[in-house]
Amino acid sequence: MATIPEFDPTIQTLTPEWYQHKVDGVDMLRLDIIHPVVSGNKWYKLKHNIAYAQENKYDTILSFGGAYSNHLVATAAAAKQYNIKSIGIVKGTYAAGKLTSTLHDCINYGMLLEFVSHEDYAKKSTPAYLEKLCIKYNNPLIIPEGGANEWGREGSGEITHYIHDEYTHLCVSVGTGTTLIGLRNTLPNHVIVQGYAPMKGGVYLQHEIEKHVIPTLRKSCMLFDNWHFGGFGKWNDDLIEFMNSFYKTHDIPLDIVYTSKMMSGVRDQILSGFFPEDAKILCIHSGGLQGNVTVKEKLDY
Numbered sequence: 001m002a003t004i005p006e007f008d009p010t011i012q013t014l015t016p017e018w019y020q021h022k023v024d025g026v027d028m029l030r031l032d033i034i035h036p037v038v039s040g041n042k043w044y045k046l047k048h049n050i051a052y053a054q055e056n057k058y059d060t061i062l063s064f065g066g067a068y069s070n071h072l073v074a075t076a077a078a079a080k081q082y083n084i085k086s087i088g089i090v091k092g093t094y095a096a097g098k099l100t101s102t103l104h105d106c107i108n109y110g111m112l113l114e115f116v117s118h119e120d121y122a123k124k125s126t127p128a129y130l131e132k133l134c135i136k137y138n139n140p141l142i143i144p145e146g147g148a149n150e151w152g153r154e155g156s157g158e159i160t161h162y163i164h165d166e167y168t169h170l171c172v173s174v175g176t177g178t179t180l181i182g183l184r185n186t187l188p189n190h191v192i193v194q195g196y197a198p199m200k201g202g203v204y205l206q207h208e209i210e211k212h213v214i215p216t217l218r219k220s221c222m223l224f225d226n227w228h229f230g231g232f233g234k235w236n237d238d239l240i241e242f243m244n245s246f247y248k249t250h251d252i253p254l255d256i257v258y259t260s261k262m263m264s265g266v267r268d269q270i271l272s273g274f275f276p277e278d279a280k281i282l283c284i285h286s287g288g289l290q291g292n293v294t295v296k297e298k299l300d301y
């Protein structure tokens with residue numbers, strides 16, 4: 001059986017025409033290529049959770065996500081690969097005939113789905129609710145939404161392994177902030193780590209940074225939420241055009257939820273002179289391409 005990851009990530013250099021020589025260089029770390037489903041940052045966040053489940057003889061893992069969640073489908077696929085049963089607690093109720101393609105994939109990987117109201121979903125990290133789930137599902141290993149736990153941060157830190165020390169800036173998309181925190185805590189202090197939130201008001205993630213980033217490294221960590229394009233999961237024709245043109249220039253498919261918004265922000269910042277001229281920027285392609293099915297008619301890839 002194939003392993004996860006199937007391929008090593010690679011670093012791809014973006015063309016100077018794209019950043020108009022305003023900085024010294026822009027590269028992209030292609031985490032999207034490591035596996036067709038457990039792609040991008042998701043594998044790194046899951047790997048130590050899976051290892052823990054195996055070592056401690058858990059036969060089931062349980063996690064949380066929305067109907068388009070990259071994390072949920074990655075969890076389902078990884079669990080199947082390692083012969084662990086999986087349960088997904090899904091935000092919102094979807095009738096059997098109205099499942100999203102992400103949820104269909106989860107089911108096809110053997111994940112048992114439980115649909116809960118937004119109200120119940122909001123309780124997803126309270127001890128009483130977790131206790132109820134433990135009893136109902138016979139003590140599964142519970143992984144928080146987005147893989148946002150200590151093992152998630154530790155695994156994300158291992159992405160640093162692929163990053164040379166020539167870079168001055170690292171750009172990464174943020175959801176729970178787990179990937180950014182793991183990277184920030186393992187990269188040298190001189191690298192400025194910039195997080196791009198794809199939702200409105202995403203700078204609330206500053207709280208997570210304060211909680212988990214080593215205090216001496218916090219100053220070299222920045223968050224931006226200007227490039228939300230209307231909110232989480234929302235998009236407009238400009239974003240689609242940006243994705244198609246980026247693909248045409250670089251042969252890199254971006255995803256509609258996270259990496260397209262980040263790269264749009266990075267490009268605006270480069271062109272407006274936000275970065276110093278000698279900046280060597282590394283952007284993380286954190287995957288998420290499965291979510292593009294919702295806009296596939298509009299994309300040239």
Ligand SMILES: *Cc1c(COP(=O)(O)O)cnc(C)c1O
Nearest residue numbers: 175176177178179258286287288
């Ligand atoms: C899940 C996801 C993120 C967010 O990662 P966090 O560690 O939760 O911040 C970013 N990009 C893509 C493509 C994702 O699927």
